[in-house]
Amino acid sequence: MTKQEWPLYEVFIRTKAGLSHRHAGSVHAPDDQMALSNARDTYTRRSEGVSLWVVRSDRIVASDPAETSAFFEPAEDKIYRHPTFYDIPDGVENL
Amino acid sequence: MTSDETRIAYTLRLADNALVLAQRMVEMVAAEPELEEELANANFALDYIGQARMLYTHAGQLEGKGRSEDDFAFVRDEHEFRNLLLLEQPNGHFGDALVRQFLFETWYLHLLDGLIACSERGLSEIAARAIKEVKYHSRHSSQWLVRLGDGTELSHERVQASLDDAWRYTGEMFAADEIDVAFQREFDGPDLAAIHKLWRRDVEKTVAEATLRLPDDDWMLSGGKQGRHSEHLGFLLAEMQYLQRSFPGATW
Numbered sequence: 001m002t003k004q005e006w007p008l009y010e011v012f013i014r015t016k017a018g019l020s021h022r023h024a025g026s027v028h029a030p031d032d033q034m035a036l037s038n039a040r041d042t043y044t045r046r047s048e049g050v051s052l053w054v055v056r057s058d059r060i061v062a063s064d065p066a067e068t069s070a071f072f073e074p075a076e077d078k079i080y081r082h083p084t085f086y087d088i089p090d091g092v093e094n095l
Numbered sequence: 096m097t098s099d100e101t102r103i104a105y106t107l108r109l110a111d112n113a114l115v116l117a118q119r120m121v122e123m124v125a126a127e128p129e130l131e132e133e134l135a136n137a138n139f140a141l142d143y144i145g146q147a148r149m150l151y152t153h154a155g156q157l158e159g160k161g162r163s164e165d166d167f168a169f170v171r172d173e174h175e176f177r178n179l180l181l182l183e184q185p186n187g188h189f190g191d192a193l194v195r196q197f198l199f200e201t202w203y204l205h206l207l208d209g210l211i212a213c214s215e216r217g218l219s220e221i222a223a224r225a226i227k228e229v230k231y232h233s234r235h236s237s238q239w240l241v242r243l244g245d246g247t248e249l250s251h252e253r254v255q256a257s258l259d260d261a262w263r264y265t266g267e268m269f270a271a272d273e274i275d276v277a278f279q280r281e282f283d284g285p286d287l288a289a290i291h292k293l294w295r296r297d298v299e300k301t302v303a304e305a306t307l308r309l310p311d312d313d314w315m316l317s318g319g320k321q322g323r324h325s326e327h328l329g330f331l332l333a334e335m336q337y338l339q340r341s342f343p344g345a346t347w
Contacts, residue, residue, distance in 0.1 A: 028131060038131035038132075
């Protein structure tokens with residue numbers, strides 16, 4: 001008997017109010033609501049977050065690794081676009 | 096029965112419920128069908144063990160004879176345990192265990208809600224902590240019931256059979272005996288008749304959503320709360336208490 005696997009979901013956690021959600025990992029689940037439960041039970045056991053997003057992995061549109069140079073390299077030699085010429089004030093943690 | 100005896104007996108019932116259920120759930124560790132469910136079950140079992148520890152410690156303090164949480168858990172005999180019969184039943188398959196969780200947690204949630212408002216301060220504080228955990232457990236078991244009931248033909252059939260089997264153990268949750276009555280009177284404790292209505296409403300709703308049929312209130316089994324248990328509790332305790340019975344006072 002072959003076992004049918006549950007679909008894969010990607011899990012995003014907001015660690016505290018004001019920060020953005022970050023990718024934490026993935027879980028399997030039979031449907032959306034259970035994916036949220038499974039993400040809670042798998043990734044927030046140690047107070048890791050205050051908010052969760054889950055999304056089916058096959059619904060994520062990803063850039064093609066073969067096109068990496070066309071996608072990302074043109075930005076590399078345009079250093080004037082990078083905000084690296086500013087001093088970051090002390091005490092700013094999440095910039 | 097003095098008022099201290101009442102609250103000690105009442106606390107021990109709650110503690111035994113939490114511990115015996117936790118032990119059943121621990122038996123499923125490393126045997127769940129999916130990794131995510133495995134983690135959830137183990138987490139929930141730990142929640143119940145935590146509740147049992149707080150409750151036994153509280154009972155020991157009220158009693159004032161120096162009994163620790165371990166003394167209550169590991170060196171009492173079968174007839175001294177006061178848990179519901181429902182909770183000591185063997186796990187069976189995934190649907191059987193799930194139905195047990197669902198029926199108990201729907202009741203327990205309302206009971207804890209009543210306990211938060213009671214005048215026994217220790218229990219009220221423990222209930223306030225426990226209810227956060229149980230709210231989530233109850234959400235989880237309700238969701239699963241809907242998915243199994245409204246899933247495939249096979250899952251529907253099997254979980255309906257689980258519900259029919261477990262139903263005869265539910266009457267005990269609402270059968271108030273002298274300890275329940277005394278605790279309600281003296282400490283403004285939960286009203287089991289009122290909880291029965293709330294439980295029935297919630298169970299009916301989820302069972303309907305799961306496209307399942309509510310069993311008839313037929314013959315109900317009872318006795319767990321008075322220490323008259325099914326044959327299964329002895330085996331559960333034999334395994335759970337083995338170490339402390341063989342090596343009394345062992346620590347690590």
